[in-house]
Ligand SMILES: [Zn+2]
């Protein structure tokens with residue numbers, strides 16, 4: 910079974926975003942700790958963000974999908 914950060918991956922805009930939110934890493938449970946993980950999804954806030962891998966938990970919020978350009982966070 911594929912683990913993913915998003916509760917409903919079928920609702921995501923494109924395959925690239927689905928893949929980016931999958932958690933396939935055997936080593937890291939936390940996307941912030943995994944250098945392969947580019948995108949973080951905050952379910953509570955319904956926000957998508959680029960993970961800044963500087964050892965902390967910094968993110969850069971994104972309003973559009975970097976792959977297909979679909980507007981994200983439309984509820985906010
Ligand atoms: Zn997309």
Ligand SMILES: [Zn+2]
Nearest residue numbers: 934936937943
């Ligand atoms: Zn990893």
